[in-house]
Amino acid sequence: MAASGKNTPLSTFDNVMARIFPLPADPFILQGFVDKYLNDPCHSGGNYFRVAMPLVYLQLLDYGSMSGRLTGRAHTSQNELLFMVVLEWFEICSKGTFKFNGKYYRRHAEGHALVTPFIFVDNPLSVMMGRENFGWPKSLINVSSVAPGWAPEAGDSVPIMRIGAMRLAQFYEGKSQRFSTIMEIEKRAGFSDGTTGIPLDPVQALTDLWSGSKRSLDTLMQQWRDIFDLRSSNIGMITQMLERYRQTASGNTVGTGSLAQWFASLGNSIGVKHFSDPENPNESCFETLANMRTEVTKMYGAGLLGSMESQVSSLDGGFRIRVHRYEAYPALKTLGIKVSREEAPAKEGDPPIDILTPLMPFWYRMNFSLQTSIPLLTRVHGESFSEALDSGQLCDYKPEFTPSMGQETSGGVTS
Amino acid sequence: MIAPLTSAYPVRSDIADETLRNPYQYFGTVRALGLSARAGTLKEFLDGYLNERISGSGFKFDLAEPAQPTVIMVISDFYRITGYPDRGNFRNRSLQFHVPVTRYECNSDRNGEQGTLQVFSYASNMWNALTSTELRGPLTRHALMRFRTSIEDLHAKSSPSTCFSMAPQVIGDDGEVVSTAIVSVQKREVAFNPVKAAPSSWDLEDLNNVFAIKQFQHQKYPTKVCYESLVQIGYDNSEMESRINWRSDEVSEGRLSKMCVRIRQDAAHPIVETLGLKTCDSQRYQRPENRLRAIAQSGNALASTDPYEVEDHLLAPTFYQVMAAGSPVKSDVHEATQQLQTDLSLLPGAPEQDLEGGSIKEAGSRTLCYRYRNDLPDNGWIKP
Numbered sequence: 030m031a032a033s034g035k036n037t038p039l040s041t042f043d044n045v046m047a048r049i050f051p052l053p054a055d056p057f058i059l060q061g062f063v064d065k066y067l068n069d070p071c072h073s074g075g076n077y078f079r080v081a082m083p084l085v086y087l088q089l090l091d092y093g094s095m096s097g098r099l100t101g102r103a104h105t106s107q108n109e110l111l112f113m114v115v116l117e118w119f120e121i122c123s124k125g126t127f128k129f130n131g132k133y134y135r136r137h138a139e140g141h142a143l144v145t146p147f148i149f150v151d152n153p154l155s156v157m158m159g160r161e162n163f164g165w166p167k168s169l170i171n172v173s174s175v176a177p178g179w180a181p182e183a184g185d186s187v188p189i190m191r192i193g194a195m196r197l198a199q200f201y202e203g204k205s206q207r208f209s210t211i212m213e214i215e216k217r218a219g220f221s222d223g224t225t226g227i228p229l230d231p232v233q234a235l236t237d238l239w240s241g242s243k244r245s246l247d248t249l250m251q252q253w254r255d256i257f258d259l260r261s262s263n264i265g266m267i268t269q270m271l272e273r274y275r276q277t278a279s280g281n282t283v284g285t286g287s288l289a290q291w292f293a294s295l296g297n298s299i300g301v302k303h304f305s306d307p308e309n310p311n312e313s314c315f316e317t318l319a320n321m322r323t324e325v326t327k328m329y330g331a332g333l334l335g336s337m338e339s340q341v342s343s344l345d346g347g348f349r350i351r352v353h354r355y356e357a358y359p360a361l362k363t364l365g366i367k368v369s370r371e372e373a374p375a376k377e378g379d380p381p382i383d384i385l386t387p388l389m390p391f392w393y394r395m396n397f398s399l400q401t402s403i404p405l406l407t408r409v410h411g412e413s414f415s416e417a418l419d420s421g422q423l424c425d426y427k428p429e430f431t432p433s434m435g436q437e438t439s440g441g442v443t444s
Numbered sequence: 445m446i447a448p449l450t451s452a453y454p455v456r457s458d459i460a461d462e463t464l465r466n467p468y469q470y471f472g473t474v475r476a477l478g479l480s481a482r483a484g485t486l487k488e489f490l491d492g493y494l495n496e497r498i499s500g501s502g503f504k505f506d507l508a509e510p511a512q513p514t515v516i517m518v519i520s521d522f523y524r525i526t527g528y529p530d531r532g533n534f535r536n537r538s539l540q541f542h543v544p545v546t547r548y549e550c551n552s553d554r555n556g557e558q559g560t561l562q563v564f565s566y567a568s569n570m571w572n573a574l575t576s577t578e579l580r581g582p583l584t585r586h587a588l589m590r591f592r593t594s595i596e597d598l599h600a601k602s603s604p605s606t607c608f609s610m611a612p613q614v615i616g617d618d619g620e621v622v623s624t625a626i627v628s629v630q631k632r633e634v635a636f637n638p639v640k641a642a643p644s645s646w647d648l649e650d651l652n653n654v655f656a657i658k659q660f661q662h663q664k665y666p667t668k669v670c671y672e673s674l675v676q677i678g679y680d681n682s683e684m685e686s687r688i689n690w691r692s693d694e695v696s697e698g699r700l701s702k703m704c705v706r707i708r709q710d711a712a713h714p715i716v717e718t719l720g721l722k723t724c725d726s727q728r729y730q731r732p733e734n735r736l737r738a739i740a741q742s743g744n745a746l747a748s749t750d751p752y753e754v755e756d757h758l759l760a761p762t763f764y765q766v767m768a769a770g771s772p773v774k775s776d777v778h779e780a781t782q783q784l785q786t787d788l789s790l791l792p793g794a795p796e797q798d799l800e801g802g803s804i805k806e807a808g809s810r811t812l813c814y815r816y817r818n819d820l821p822d823n824g825w826i827k828p
Contacts, residue, residue: 039666042445105621153586154613154621156819160462161577162661168462169570304660305579307675309810310465314811315671341612402663409671409816410828422819423668427493 038398044093046394050387056083072318073119073408077129085364086113108172109146115224118142135184142297147360163303170194187216215346296323317407322400331393350385462642463575470804471770476648477761480762481513485720500823508544514644516542536569538591539610547660559653581658581675587612606630628706634702636724636760648765652679665714673814683802688766705759716757769804
């Protein structure tokens with residue numbers, strides 16, 4: 030899809046490799062979070078958001094380069110991990126088709142939106158700029174890839190990616206904070222790792238292959254049942270998702286019905302830019318519900334993730350995600366993400382580990398840009414206003430006196 | 445010390461907020477270096493950055509010491525900062541520049557109140573940077589900070605050393621964002637010719653009333669502000685204990701004049717230029733990364749066309765003061781310091797529990813005035 034070319038984008042992101050792990054979630058918990066986070070009457074501004082599908086997309090993105098509109102030649106890159114929820118977008122009206130909390134709504138012209146309430150990046154600059162400018166709730170992490178040992182035992186899950194973050198409540202006298210692992214992505218070893226798992230005894234091999242296939246079929250069926258057993262309020266979206274999988278698998282990245290078009294239709298990101306009052310830190314001094322518009326400018330390719338043998342035998346692509354249950358990172362609990370299994374802590378004092386099973390993980394590589402960010406409703410020290418202030422009504426910004434990385438004398442920052 | 449079991453993360457709507465709720469308590473060491481400034485430039489900065497901005501709010505600020513204008517460089521090394529009860533604690537190192545100011549307010553009995561305006565600020569801990577910027581107010585950038593050894597611990601005859609360095613993210617020569625040391629404190633082999641300026645009477649105990657502009661960029665119009673406020677942050681420093689107070693070379697046994705603050709000239713961090721700091725000398729050199737690139741490409745470091753791409757300002761502090769709160773931590777002392785067996789130790793003996801040594805306490809933060817648009821009466825300024 031070509032860029033519109035009407036406006037200079039706020040930020041551009043090139044050569045972004047995204048690895049997506051869809052995770053089943055409880056739709057009621059998910060909607061409960063959306064109600065609290067976005068549908069709060071104090072800042073929803075006549076908008077209502079409904080969870081479109083009972084899935085949370087765990088995305089791991091590797092940015093080739095990213096730069097801001099006014100930073101000119103400055104560029105940087107980062108790894109990013111985020112949890113994304115797809116929403117249906119409604120707006121209030123006097124007499125509409127939908128009724129939420131006793132008020133009438135109709136579908137917003139944009140149709141759908143995304144919300145990313147948990148974002149982790151490994152670039153400090155991105156953390157600060159993203160939070161201050163756009164309200165993206167970014168946290169600092171460390172991402173390291175892990176090379177699995179040669180020829181691991183077939184069927185074993187070996188870590189391929191480790192995500193660390195500042196460990197909490199572990200700051201002792203004279204010692205610095207340190208990163209601890211909060212998440213690991215594991216891949217099941219198989220043919221591609223040099224081991225087949227087929228024993229030498231050919232008879233035993235055939236028997237195992239049959240029983241293995243049966244087990245795989247059971248696993249496959251159970252995972253499909255998981256999808257449809259989530260009491261989705263919108264089967265249409267499930268159908269769309271399956272269609273998207275079909276497109277992903279077929280590699281269709283251009284034209285009508287393409288993956289690029291799907292991204293374009295979901296190019297609305299909704300966020301809450303929130304800053305606390307220094308006198309009453311539990312209250313906000315500034316809060317705005319904002320709509321960020323992104324545009325996919327180029328798709329390089331897309332496809333399913335995982336080894337062939339894993340895709341044949343299950344829907345998880347051979348991946349599983351281990352999440353260390355730190356209180357500071359309540360993503361699973363907040364979003365109602367289904368946990369397949371729980372592991373006891375490795376040693377005393379460590380948190381338990383939740384094992385997640387993704388549903389048909391996939392990847393794509395693309396260029397995209399952040400076109401604009403529009404406040405929908407703003408609240409300042411408790412006073413709400415929805416009128417769109419133009420640039421002439423706003424106060425001047427003088428970045429030359431604020432030591433903000435990326436700000437040149439003409440102003441502007443990276444996102 | 446027992447680490448709290450609960451998260452240090454405040455939670456807003458069940459998402460990670462990343463800011464630590466006040467009130468805070470600080471345990472550790474604070475170092476202050478007085479830097480002479482040109483009165484005209486500093487006043488111009490104060491007017492342009494603060495007074496013109498808050499015009500209509502009823503507040504006005506002036507330099508506290510117009511006769512001997514001084515900017516205070518504050519380096520803190522807190523081994524423990526606690527936030528709201530049960531919210532945990534964390535460690536942080538920070539570098540801040542403060543301009544001593546006098547506050548005036550229309551129809552107020554607080555005219556003449558002394559304080560400092562906090563401007564260029566950096567923190568080693570991302571939580572601290574976010575908490576300061578998003579909650580307390582002073583814009584604070586994340587930076588790498590390194591303490592090699594305390595300058596006051598070094599013997600007068602010990603070799604020159606970089607004792608402290610602060611490296612934020614900057615735009616590199618090829619446009620890539622990199623971390624580079626911008627500010628450092630060094631010990632020189634040869635003393636500077638001191639800057640001719642009247643000594644400042646400012647004392648670290650005066651760092652108890654801080655003013656700052658809290659502002660956020662508008663997301664749709666990046667050259668505009670969506671919200672800004674004038675905030676006031678109070679500190680109770682009464683439990684700080686004095687460790688060092690060098691106001692002259694006689695007291696410091698010649699060490700004060702051998703101290704050097706090195707600040708790199710950088711477009712994104714124009715500290716010296718903006719605050720009008722007086723420099724003793726400067727040093728120009730080729731950007732190290734370019735030298736390495738030239739060597740890799742041609743085997744010759746001189747291949748670069750411009751051998752003087754970077755300029756560092758060298759400044760001599762007019763005073764150096766160290767105060768501490770809480771129990772000093774033995775492990776904070778560099779091994780070399782212990783081996784040197786210096787005669788000026790920061791550690792008279794650590795009490796068993798850090799709380800016995802007292803702490804710096806936040807004594808209330810508040811928003812003095814705020815605005816989100818400037819087309820209303822009083823330029824949009826509102827007093828809460």
